[in-house]
Amino acid sequence: MAITKLKNMKKTTKSNLITFGIVVAFYLVIQLCTGMGMMTSSFAGQLVPICAYIILAVSLNLTVGILGELSLGHAGFMSVGAFSGTLVWMTTSATLPSWLALALSFVVGGVVAGLFGLLIGIPVLRLSGDYLAIVTLAFGEIIKNFMNACYLGYDANGLHFSLKDSASLHLAADGQVLINGAMGITGVKKASTFTVGIILILITLVVILNLIHSRAGRAITSIRDNEIAAQSIGINITRYKLMAFIVSAVFAGVAGVLYSLNFSTLVAKKFDYNTSILILVFVVLGGIGNIRGSIIAAAILTVLPELLRSMNDYRMLIYAIVLIVVMIFSQSPQLVAWRKKTLAKFKKNGSVKPPKGVA
């Protein structure tokens, strides 16, 4: 009795440790390569986006894989996080010590995205399945278009806001435009580094993995597996759906801040539904509900177009083919059976342990 329990504990803990190990190993390898001057500048430029996409994929997996609801508006939360976090960074980086200003930016970006998660989640989570997906898609577009038309400036009189153009902000002569509509925020002092990205990934993993393997996480998973049964044992469906949705939005917001502070300009156009779909592709390809898979898929699929740059015209074609092949390899029943058989053979030889297992 006690032994089975112990084994169970060990299994999830071990699986989590492997996930953390992969992230740390990735960090060390990259640092080593950079130190030895083996890093091309185009690849180095991808490092922070990779981290941001990993956080996005892991957080979306909480909604899609653990809660079991399809959301197509993840980029919307990324967007509100990016804008609010960047504003905080621009206004505080001059006065506060930079680590504090940066931490504050991430916190504000996450909290604001979380608030949007709450606001959007309340009406949206009454739906499910395809309907929920389409409504989240619509909310993502609303956020993008709103930010595209948003003008914000400040002067001695305080903040000015308009949805028309920068002239209608009526700023005093010393005023400064913060968000300039479709041109977004310009002149951002870059602050994201690979190390910051890795730290944020680790925080995301700790929070989300711990959440999944707790009382609340079990309630969320039970809703995914059978909503009627979950209700019948007294689970508050609305509460736990919202909880998953909000936590997911918070980390999308944090990833948005990380992403935007890697560039000198921030425009709303970047966070359109293509980005939402891209994040969803990471989640589906990495395995729905498989956190470790999300990490690996996000990293590889962000780097892949860069690696294929030499093939220029064909690179998106190859990218698409890779997606199809991976999908067939991971989903086709025959190939899954073959993979299991091969793994079992390896296992019998005692050399390789099965790497599969939901993180």
Next chain:
Amino acid sequence: MALLEVSNLGIAFGGLQAVAQLDLSIEKGHLYGLIGPNGAGKTTVFNMLTGVYTPTEGNIVLDGVDITGKSPEFISKSGVARTFQNIRLFNDMTVLDNVKVGLHNQIKYSMWTGIFRLPAYREKEHEMNRQALKLLKIFDLDAEANLKASQLPYGKQRKLEIARALATNPKLLLLDEPAAGMNPNETEELMQTVRDVRDQFGIAILLIEHDMNFVMGICEEISVLDYGRIIAHGDGMAIRNNPKVIAAYLGGD
């Protein structure tokens, strides 16, 4: 006053009166059977008792608390648990986790305690594991604790559903065709388990079942439902010889 008092319960779906003027009174610790031909409205009664459907008339009082038309969550917390005719387990969760999620409202700690692994986490999880394994042991499922629920054979899935329901610490347990699809040996074993559950937990059990040997074998009281109305009530012997019941099952006037 009995544990469950149902009076004049009825529900209409549009023009269809699925259940009408239903009275039930179940004493604490009783084994009560609800039988009737297919389509008589038995599962509809369960759905009203558990808050899945809102009755259009009548009252349901559990242990002095009016639970008529309340949410399934509220009713579960008030002390009603159920199993389903078509098994509804959390298939991708482990057997142990299926029971642990049943303990959701019995052993509580906050989301933050879980995320930050505060000291209460270890203690409460430990207690959950202990209680869940105890329940699994009763149903002889403790060896399969770490399997996924979907990997269990059919009979064990039925048992797991009962274990999960018991984890919510109910006063009244509703079993919807617990012996469906079981062979005579499994049915025999299940009868003993149901009796044991009643004795150990001291709860009332209301069950729907088509297997007459099962119902007659363990139920102290039986009500027969036909076209949404109770046509007979009594112990096994009385039901067996009731001409109305025979007519409902076999046809006739």
